[in-house]
């Protein structure tokens with residue numbers, strides 16, 4: 080393949096881990112005979128500083144014409160501490176999602192046995208948990224009509240049949256590629272929007288007779304993720320519930336620094352780590368590059384390049400086993416820097 | 432005091448645990464020289480069967496004129512399995528909240544050392560966790576304007592200043608009675624309603640200079656509850672977020688069957704266990720009555736009757752230590768029935 084990749088390093092530790100993702104992608108392309116061209120764009124606080132817009136038109140065009148976006152993270156302390164700032168890095172994220180039509184956010188929750196001891200859950204509960212959260216990403220309260228004055232405020236949680244069908248389609252298809260168990264999470268006992276979600280899911284289910292489809296209220300799902308995470312295979316839900324549940328899911332394995340995600344939809348897909356920009360660690364060479372590197376694996380897999388994805392996963396597994404890890408994971412042994420871990424993975428890929 | 436108590440046993444295991452709550456309340460009143468009168472009302476599936484309304488006018492009047500409501504649980508399998516049912520037990524719950532103006536749902540999350548082994552979290556993480564979730568209960572998407580047809584649907588998440596102020600007042604006051612740490616949970620980086628919540632909380636905070644007030648996004652809170660539950664003292668949030676976070680919070684201690692709650696507001700307060708109606712166990716004398724019994728302790732404490740609450744808590748603690756517990760807790764020793772546990776607690780209260 081000839082890859083055109085838009086690289087958006089963003090803020091905080093973003094640039095450091097971005098480099099490791101790029102190096103790994105280059106190494107894999109070389110090994111498998113793909114060519115790859117990386118073009119860089121600004122986003123987030125970095126883009127506000129340089130051009131006054133957290134997702135500038137130029138960056139949009141770059142993404143639009145690329146095959147995929149390799150994204151890192153946005154967010155800066157300066158804005159977190161200033162609630163009056165009119166333009167904020169997060170708006171760049173939301174603009175990117177909306178403009179690229181990234182309606183499906185896909186977040187695998189995986190356990191790594193060498194990291195189980197970092198999980199807040201008892202190992203016997205979380206061991207072997209392996210599920211995918213699919214979050215609708217361009218609808219609901221995030222983008223619905225809003226109003227605020229000094230005495231009242233509202234947000235609108237609106238969904239159209241079209242928006243619901245296309246995300247459920249992604250979820251059913253994902254379930255077909257996995258253990259064929261889909262859990263649709265909603266609050267149909269209270270919300271009209273949830274009732275439409277449930278109705279459409281019930282209409283679509285017969286088209287996927289091999290998939291076991293069940294429904295769960297969001298409050299129940301928030302409990303089940305902790306009590307019995309192995310129950311889940313593929314979980315799908317609307318934007319706001321997905322925001323909460325995917326983050327809840329991301330901490331149960333103790334491997335937050337290792338979890339990648341994909342956002343796909345109408346045009347260019349975006350691959351990114353789920354952790355944030357960790358501005359406090361910027362430039363310190365301590366950030367874990369593995370989530371970014373695994374997002375490159377997801378990128379290859381998106382294009383059905385299974386072996387390319389597999390070699391990355393193998394290299395990451397080997398680095399964990401050998402203890403070649405950043406301080407967030409490695410509490411006792413020798414601590415490796417962001418660059419060292421990335422270089423180790425690149426070496427592994429070249430030599431295997 | 433002369434207590435007029437409205438007792439709403441409801442569905443499933445409700446009636447069985449209700450009796451234990453009533454017996455405990457009667458025993459405490461006798462011991463401390465209060466008189467108490469119990470009047471019974473129907474609610475939930477039981478009320479649909481008998482009068483076609485899950486919260487009938489008669490029950491409403493009974494509650495309205497009582498000093499407090501002792502509620503158990505509503506919900507029946509018959510309705511869970513029939514998505515077309517027009518009248519559902521849960522509507523009784525929502526009607527009760529709205530009609531009695533129960534805008535503050537107060538849910539303590541407490542650990543019991545004898546139950547820590549039942550927590551899905553590692554003991555070193557959850558041990559000593561002790562916080563209170565305060566959920567706004569009569570606003571937001573639950574009661575906002577709704578619409579649904581076959582092609583689109585929406586819910587409205589609306590809050591007025593008045594609604595926000597009164598629940599924050601409850602939260603600040605609670606924080607003053609505890610460790611003086613209040614966490615306001617919202618999604619102010621995305622939602623207009625959250626921005627109004629945050630603005631009002633920031634305006635009110637200077638009135639409580641002794642309270643450390645902090646703000647946390649809901650996705651972050653969903654992680655923090657699992658990773659570091661001891662961080663929290665009092666947490667306050669809007670209805671939908673509260674639905675999710677209070678349930679998440681309720682399972683981290685392993686003591687779901689022991690957690691009571693209070694709903695307070697414009698008129699009669701309601702005290703209830705947070706677990707549901709567990710229809711599968713109905714009539715089997717296996718349901719844990721402790722959450723219902725502890726909700727009686729909350730009732731006394733609401734009326735500033737500290738010793739009355741304390742003797743109940745002491746009795747519950749003693750029953751746990753002695754292993755006088757229902758099968759959900761007692762996995763190996765002799766298993767006690769709902770009635771036996773209740774009777775043991777009553778005896779303890781009489782003799783101490």
Ligand SMILES: CC(C)[C@H](C(=O)O)[C@@H](O)C(=O)O
Pocket residue numbers: 169172173322620621650
């Ligand atoms: C930064 C914020 C707007 C964003 C969201 O809520 O979607 C983030 O929490 C996420 O989940 O990607």
Ligand SMILES: CC(C)[C@H](C(=O)O)[C@@H](O)C(=O)O
Pocket residue numbers: 268269298521524525674
């Ligand atoms: C039954 C349902 C309507 C209710 C709610 O969502 O409020 C329940 O989940 C609760 O939390 O009390």
